[in-house]
Amino acid sequence: MNLLLQTNHSNLKAQIAVTGSKSETNRLLLLQALYPNITLSNTSNSDDSEVMQKALKGNNEIIDIHHAGTAMRFLSAYFATQEGREVVLTGSSRMQERPIKVLVEAIAQLGVKITYEKEDGYPPIRIKGQKITASRVTMAANVSSQYISALLLIAPKLENGLELLLEGEITSVPYIKMTLALLNDLDIQTSFEGNVIKVLPKQEVVSKEMVVESDWSSASYFFSLVALADQAAISLTSYKENSLQGDSALVEIYKQMGVVSNFKNNVLSLTKTPNFKPENLNLELNNTPDIAQTIVVTCLGLGIGCYLTGLHTLKIKETDRLEALRIELTKLGANITVTNDSLTLAASNKINQNVTIATYNDHRMAMAFAPLALKVPIIIENADVVSKSYPDFWEDMKTLGFIIS
Template sequence: MNLLLQTTHSNLQADIPVTGSKSETNRLLLLKALFPNVTLVNTSNSDDSEVMQTALKGNEEIVDIHHAGTAMRFLTAFFAVNEGREVVLTGSQRMTERPIKVLVEALEQLGAKISYEKEVGYPPIRIKGQKIIASKVSIPANVSSQYISALMLIAPKLENGIEITLVGEITSVPYIKMTLALLNDLDIKTSFEGNVIKVYPKQEVETKEMVVESDWSSASYFFSIVALADTASITLSSYKENSLQGDSALVEIYKQMGVNSQFENNSLTLTKDTNFKPQTVNFELNNTPDIAQTIVVTCLGLGIGCHLTGLHTLKIKETDRLEALRIELTKLGATISVTNDSLTLVATSTINQNVKIATYNDHRMAMAFAPLALKVPIIIENAEVVSKSYPDFWEDMKKLGFSASEIN
């Protein structure tokens, strides 16, 4: 489905409920599988979370998680300790190109039995669930934090818990802290000192209801819309000022791009700062790489330059996001350069109209470029890809006065 997006509205107002955080939901789904007396409220309705839930409840030998990278990492660890169960964990073509070796080797240090069905280091993988006695493991710290969180989440059910030594500079610390906080909410003892994480064993937890906060990554597109509008007031629910999610850094980042944020009664209201004077911005996004696409597109729409660093994990996401951004922004008339971990955009005052944006099976490409329709008509190819994390996205755009018409 290709969508032509445009709008005649420059004064935007709406109240939008945003689905629960995919990151929190997938962690809690795994914890619920380990501790069934936990109940969850406001879970994400994303494809990734649906796939995760189906895999945890099913008993098939072949478990296909499609494009869901988080599910691949978390389920690798889950099935490794699911004693007596044997599964083949696989996914889409892109998933078979995304590395899993670092996590597999870490689990093997603990005594897990995992083998590769095709190419070494990549899915599909065959996992034979084992009783794990060993508790000490080391893992590179600059890899996806999901590898580290996967180990932490299974730790309470290990006989001796886990002690993880992170080797090198740590990436995406907020996501590690999110996992620790969710474990602590279930009264599971943890510590994180220097480069060592400890999670202590706990065979049972008290019955508890866990409420999932709405997804901050999904909120990023509304920050972008407010930044690009003439005037705007958008209220999003349900958000906390002291969030576990790293992408809550959006509040401070977008303050530098003319967006004011106000929290009240578990909702977040975004308004346009009409006195804002656009100027070049520099952001280090080591802790929040998922919002890089949104930020660079906002900068293009504002006619300002930007230099973004800390982006090395973007190369192993749903697509090579740095290269995808370079190609699509160039189509729009931008001057952009990328390295293995950074992106530089030169300020420009003109944007090409009616450009077709390829989405590369990447939900964030589709949603990050959508706000540009406030400046020029834009075509989003394969727009249905948003269902991976935010199935209601196009309907919510319509609430704000955007028109989205299907074209060939």
């Protein structure tokens, strides 16, 4: 499904309820599978969370998680703990190109039998679940934080808990802290000192309702819209000022692009500073790589340049996001260069119109480019890919007055 996006006004006003965080939901779904007396509310309605839920509730031997990277990583650890059960975890052709060796080797350190069905280092993987008594794992620190979170989530159910030693510089620390905070909410004891994370064992937890905060990565597209609009007042629910999600860094980042954020009763209100003149941006996004696409597209729309670093994990996402950004932004007339972990965009006031943006099976490519419709008509290819994290996105764009055909 290709969509043409355009608008005949640049004054945005709406109240929008954003679905629960995919990151929080998938962590809590796994914890609920380990501790069935937890109940969850405001869970994400994303494809990734539905895939995760189905896999945890089903009893198939072959489990296909499609494009869901979080599910691949979290379920690898979960099924390692399921004594007497053997499963094969597989996914889309792109998923079978995304490395998982670091996590497989970490799980093997716990004594679990885990093997590759096809190519060494990549899904599909076969896992023989067992009772785990080992409690120490060493792994590289500069890997996807989802590998680390996968182990931390199963840790309290291991007989002796877990001590995780991370070697090197740790990336995406907020996501690790989110995982530990959710464990702490269940009175599971943890510590994170230097490069050592410890989780103490806890076989049972008290019954509790866990409310999922709305997704900050999804909020990023509204920050972008407000920055690019002439006038804007958009309210989003349900958000906390002291969020567990790393992408809440959006508040400070977009302040540099004229967006004012206010919190009241879990409502986040975004408004536009009148006559704001933004400067070129220089950002280190090691902790928040998922919002890089949104930021660079906003900068293009504002006619400013940016230099973004800390992006090495973008190479192994749904697509090679750095290369995808380079190709699509160039079509729009941007002067952009990328390296293995950085992106440089030159300031320019020219944007080509009616360009067709390829999405590469990547939900964030579709949504990051959509706000540019405030500046020029734009066509988004395979627009239904947004269902991976934000199925209601196009309906919410219509609420803001965008014409979608």
